[in-house]
Amino acid sequence: MKSWSMVLGGVALAGASWSAQAAEIELEGNRLLVSGMLDGSAVQRFVEQLGSGRVRTVVFEDSLGGTAEAAGEYARAIRASGVNTEMKGQCHAACAYAFLAGKEHRFGRGFQVNGLLIPVAARPRPEELASRWRGEEAQKTLAEFTAAPAEPETAGAPRERWQPGHGVLFTSTPTLFGRVYNSFYCDGTQGHDTSRCELLSDADPYKLGVLTP
Template sequence: MKPLYPATRDRARCGVLASFIAVASIVIGGHSSVTAAQISIDGDVAVVTGMLSAQDAQSLEAPNVKKIIFLHSLGGTMEAVHAYVEVIKRRQLDTEVKGKCFSACALSFLAGKQRLVDKSTQNAISFHVARVLDHGVLRPSKNNEAVLKMIDELSGGKMREPARSKIAASWGAGQGVVFVIGPGLFGQRSNTFYCDGSQGTDGSKCALLFDADPYDLGVLTRE
């Protein structure tokens, strides 16, 4: 898997990640009043857009649904993660990302039998452990170990270093490991970044992680 824009490391950072990092502070915590995502069903595909909620799961039970496309979802609640993962695993649904899939969306996506990205789009899949907004201040959640265990299980034990420990440490605002996959000059290309929260909205300052291919780490499956 060749990196995106391999000519220079700076170009890969600036040209791809800057538009994604501004939303890397989504909270997944215990209980929340998050509005349900918008779900449309076309044939055997359910398209999910927006923040994930546990009440979404009922729509995913439609017997004709075989695949879920996550279209620009920036997160959701831990209840939503459990609901999505349960339905996706039980029904052996395939999952696909088109655009941004962060936080609760990334964990839900990881439950798919086949995990793909839209080949015509720049896609970003961002992982971090649970965050709780407590009186306006972010703090780690008691769910963090459960999130890591879930990532380990759903990735088939492939989520390894350097990405895993970075994900484990990513509970603060703007922190996370971001897998960026999209079309390149000679086929699909990818880069993996770690943002430690100090970058603000400037994704060009996030660190490029080497030896962190999304296929090798169990994030995506090969067709």
């Protein structure tokens, strides 16, 4: 796999030290801040806040994952309320799908490196990249991770297919000349050294619908 920069690797290593704490929710004006794992523990409060009509933007900050079931619940609440989403720092797996449910979804400004890791079962083909995370297609992709397995002993239970470090990673890095955007495929074997991920060509997050203008 192609390496690109020690910056991304350093960010990943820093992320490895974050604690896997449950989601924390805080309302600041018309912005609802969400951090931590989307494990379902704060879903009810999240839905209630969105139902109040006061929230205009949901901001995910340093959320390194969660369960597929919780991802679906957060995404449905966001979609139903029609709010925008924003992410700052790292937003992986469950967080990524909730983020994509926003009417408009953007990376936050500031000096932090932003990294959105969208889990995939296999490396997307070039033709898939153009539409995979737009609207209904994003929901279909999420359904792949929440579908019940075929085995009788586990039928009806959510199938967790989030694989740590496996997916398409979209990054935004601040520089003196503005932000630089890159896209990578990480197969999971790189561990926390995401500088080993494969750089994807022609995968601008704005063109792919992962970010909105």
